[in-house]
Amino acid sequence: MLCCLNPDCQDPLNADGSKYCQYCDTPLISLLRGHYRVIKLLSDEGGFGRTYLAEDVDKLNEECVVKQLAPKIQDASLLRKAVELFKEEAKRLQQLGEHNQIPTLLAYFEQDNYLYLVQQFIDGENLLKELQQQGTFSESKIRQLLLDLLPVFKFIHDRGVIHRDIKPQNIIRRQNDGQLVLIDFGASKQLSATVMMKTGTAIGSHGYTPIEQMQDGKAYPASDLFGLGATCFHLLTGIRPSQLWMEQGFSWVTSWRKYLHNSGNNLIISRSKLSKVLDKLLKTDIQKRYQSADEVLSDLIFVSPLSTIPSTLIYTEARLPQLGARLRNQLIISAAIVVLAIAGVWYSLSRPVAITKSSPSQPINKSSENSHQPSTLKGHSSDVNSVTFSPDGQMLVTGSDDRTIKLWNLTTKQEIRTFKGHTSWIYAIAISPDGQTIASGSADKTIKLWNLNTGQEIRTLKGHSDSVTSLAFSPDGKLLASSSLDKTIKLWNLKTNKEIRTLKGHSKTLASVAFSPDNLTLASGSWDKTIKLWNLNTGKEIHTLTGHLDLVSSIAFSPDGQQLASGSKDKIIKLWNVNIGKEIRTLTGHDDKVTSVAYIPKGGYSKKPDSVILASGSNDNTIKLWDITTGGEIRTLKKDSGYVYAIAISPDGRTIASGGSADNIIKIWHP
Numbered sequence: 001m002l003c004c005l006n007p008d009c010q011d012p013l014n015a016d017g018s019k020y021c022q023y024c025d026t027p028l029i030s031l032l033r034g035h036y037r038v039i040k041l042l043s044d045e046g047g048f049g050r051t052y053l054a055e056d057v058d059k060l061n062e063e064c065v066v067k068q069l070a071p072k073i074q075d076a077s078l079l080r081k082a083v084e085l086f087k088e089e090a091k092r093l094q095q096l097g098e099h100n101q102i103p104t105l106l107a108y109f110e111q112d113n114y115l116y117l118v119q120q121f122i123d124g125e126n127l128l129k130e131l132q133q134q135g136t137f138s139e140s141k142i143r144q145l146l147l148d149l150l151p152v153f154k155f156i157h158d159r160g161v162i163h164r165d166i167k168p169q170n171i172i173r174r175q176n177d178g179q180l181v182l183i184d185f186g187a188s189k190q191l192s193a194t195v196m197m198k199t200g201t202a203i204g205s206h207g208y209t210p211i212e213q214m215q216d217g218k219a220y221p222a223s224d225l226f227g228l229g230a231t232c233f234h235l236l237t238g239i240r241p242s243q244l245w246m247e248q249g250f251s252w253v254t255s256w257r258k259y260l261h262n263s264g265n266n267l268i269i270s271r272s273k274l275s276k277v278l279d280k281l282l283k284t285d286i287q288k289r290y291q292s293a294d295e296v297l298s299d300l301i302f303v304s305p306l307s308t309i310p311s312t313l314i315y316t317e318a319r320l321p322q323l324g325a326r327l328r329n330q331l332i333i334s335a336a337i338v339v340l341a342i343a344g345v346w347y348s349l350s351r352p353v354a355i356t357k358s359s360p361s362q363p364i365n366k367s368s369e370n371s372h373q374p375s376t377l378k379g380h381s382s383d384v385n386s387v388t389f390s391p392d393g394q395m396l397v398t399g400s401d402d403r404t405i406k407l408w409n410l411t412t413k414q415e416i417r418t419f420k421g422h423t424s425w426i427y428a429i430a431i432s433p434d435g436q437t438i439a440s441g442s443a444d445k446t447i448k449l450w451n452l453n454t455g456q457e458i459r460t461l462k463g464h465s466d467s468v469t470s471l472a473f474s475p476d477g478k479l480l481a482s483s484s485l486d487k488t489i490k491l492w493n494l495k496t497n498k499e500i501r502t503l504k505g506h507s508k509t510l511a512s513v514a515f516s517p518d519n520l521t522l523a524s525g526s527w528d529k530t531i532k533l534w535n536l537n538t539g540k541e542i543h544t545l546t547g548h549l550d551l552v553s554s555i556a557f558s559p560d561g562q563q564l565a566s567g568s569k570d571k572i573i574k575l576w577n578v579n580i581g582k583e584i585r586t587l588t589g590h591d592d593k594v595t596s597v598a599y600i601p602k603g604g605y606s607k608k609p610d611s612v613i614l615a616s617g618s619n620d621n622t623i624k625l626w627d628i629t630t631g632g633e634i635r636t637l638k639k640d641s642g643y644v645y646a647i648a649i650s651p652d653g654r655t656i657a658s659g660g661s662a663d664n665i666i667k668i669w670h671p
Helices: 074-098 127-134 138-157 211-216 221-238 241-264 266-270 272-282 293-303 325-350
Strands: 037-043 047-056 062-069 106-111 114-120 124-126 171-173 181-184 375-376 384-389 395-400 404-409 413-420 425-430 436-441 446-451 456-464 468-473 477-483 488-493 497-504 510-515 521-526 530-535 542-545 552-557 563-568 572-577 582-588 594-600 615-619 621-627 633-638 646-648 656-660 666-669
Touching: 062 074, 074 114, 124 127, 127 171, 138 181, 138 221, 138 272, 138 293, 181 293, 221 241, 221 272, 272 293, 272 488, 272 572, 384 656, 395 425, 395 656, 395 666, 404 425, 404 436, 413 563, 413 621, 425 497, 436 468, 446 468, 477 510, 488 510, 488 521, 530 552, 563 594, 563 615, 572 594, 615 646, 615 656, 621 646, 621 656
Parallel strands: 384 425, 384 646, 425 468, 468 510, 510 552, 552 594, 594 646
Antiparallel strands: 037 047, 047 062, 062 114, 106 114, 124 171, 171 181, 375 666, 384 395, 395 404, 404 413, 425 436, 436 446, 446 456, 468 477, 477 488, 488 497, 510 521, 521 530, 530 542, 552 563, 563 572, 572 582, 594 615, 615 621, 621 633, 646 656, 656 666
């Protein structure tokens, strides 16, 4: 295959021998710079270029990585900065590539008005994929990771380089020897430099990036060590620091242990001296954090069971000076301890504590136990944030952090197609009432409209200045409502694909929007702890509903439009009278944030034809069914693990779909 090098091409793969791209008609380059055959798109850098897999025909088709700089920005100073950073990455790789755990620079050149960087291909999986495939890391595996990577950190920091984007995706386990390789130095810089974009956006990834880098754009060796600590947390728990950062800012690092219950590592890690190392790696105050890799290694050597010290730390005399005199002496002492007292030390350090997993929460009564196990849909490579049924109930659409939308056949439980085009996480999915159009909202600040039947993108709607968090089609299919982290709601005319109104009034992030069945009212839920009702004809606010003690994460209208349900981080569900704007009832029973609420149509679940049931999903790993007349809990559906981010009800009310953080799967329930 031959890959099109047009950075805007949505389907760049072409058959060998093709002269022009079958998708965008761009002339194809058979050999880039005369000897690199580009064969596959590896990643899209969100408006700054792309990364490709290539073969070097001058080296017996040896695989290599080609990075292309193609920034879609008009500002001259930002363009210069992007070019400067790209050139700096090449310099860093040339400087650092002598290390066995850093890719080697092979070439740097300009061709057809694009800059290219060619580097060594590392055959292996990154740690995020390893986590997804093998599950959370054990304590010993985390120690091994630290002992393998910290000498690499010391190597780059001693040469005045800071990586600035440490996360699982940028660490690859090399297949041939199992060593960890640090990749993607595109955001690195010299210690003396301070690199911030003109807009004030610091380089890095939310959740993994420390406060000094996020707020001031300044980074130090200790900044990379924070990213390493956040990476260890993610691998231990399976929980993305970015998700916690979105909800809590940096406060999550002070209570990181409470998230260990998801992994089975809670008792082991919380009682381990390794936890003290992680505590110090995750300090928000840089002065209280480890200042160098040497300091971390120094503490780690004496808290690790001796069997976990990898061969990379059995240093030859030539390599020992790299670690410094203090650590070298400690390693020699450790070796002596191994020789003189290995039996006693091994027993005391490695004897496992007898631990049993805590039992799942006991159901309220036998009727709450699952009589049917859910089926699963597998295909996404990251968290599933949104799920929705097609109007006929035969298909399901899902959106994920892996930047894709998937369409599923619910009869065969097979994937029909994948929609690609967003450059960041997909938070929201909606299907038009006629079942022909999918809308998707993303952290890339855009909304995309897709033809459900062909998989083709129809249009991209731009207007929000931050992530799009929720989408809803009006019942008549003429309008689309979108909410955003930018604190606004936008209404879009789907005939013209133009924005017709922006609703402002919330003081914090918008999390959810919903149309009333009569097409007259729009509801919005916000992190400011309120729900607002809006007149769709005038755009004026009708009511503000207050009562929740924390952010409102989800809202839904009842089938008759007379009632509204809201779920909150305060673990409570509230039912509201829409006409008078007053609270009717409070439903309590979840042990964590209520992330999603949805009404089950009459006759769908209940045997009573006039009964209406409410379903709710929560970060406590459960879905609960409620009798809205009495406020009583009917039943609890228990997930295996992980948060429930979204639920959806089939049109006939007989099926529930849920998406979340556990194993990137969707569950289909028939309660």
